[in-house]
Amino acid sequence: QVQLVESGGGLVQAGGSLKLSCAASGRTFTGDALAWFRQTPGKEREFVSAIRGGQITTIYGDSVKGRFTISRDNANNTVFLEMTNLKPEDTAVYYCAARAGSWPYATEKFYPYWGQGTQVTVSS
Numbered sequence: 001q002v003q004l005v006e007s008g009g010g011l012v013q014a015g016g017s018l019k020l021s022c023a024a025s026g027r028t029f030t031g032d033a034l035a036w037f038r039q040t041p042g043k044e045r046e047f048v049s050a051i052r053g054g055q056i057t058t059i060y061g062d063s064v065k066g067r068f069t070i071s072r073d074n075a076n077n078t079v080f081l082e083m084t085n086l087k088p089e090d091t092a093v094y095y096c097a098a099r100a101g102s103w104p105y106a107t108e109k110f111y112p113y114w115g116q117g118t119q120v121t122v123s124s
Helices: none
Strands: 003-007 010-013 018-025 034-039 046-051 058-060 068-073 078-083 092-098 118-123
Touching (some): 003 092, 018 034, 018 092, 018 118, 034 068, 034 078, 046 068, 058 068, 078 092
Parallel strands (some): 010 118
Antiparallel strands (some): 018 078, 034 046, 034 092, 046 058, 092 118
């Protein structure tokens, strides 16, 4: 059974930084794409970033470009999201996602595996 477990969320002041981690178990995702999405109450889930399997190709949502960095540790089946210069509008539950395929889609429908989410709150 595939399981994705996020960690690293919390409360931070605007301008601060956080690093999220997502550890996968039950399946190795070395050659598969991994992604981060976020969601606030009453809104649809928003794409944040994705990283291609097997190659260091990354994509980002427009609202986080230049501030967030996605990376992966294939040896530990883990994906990270380093967030800098955080803004109050970054407040959300952040979810990691995985798919069986290398292409890093920016649409949640392509990702069958999801974590339970971790809360990030940025105070002004």
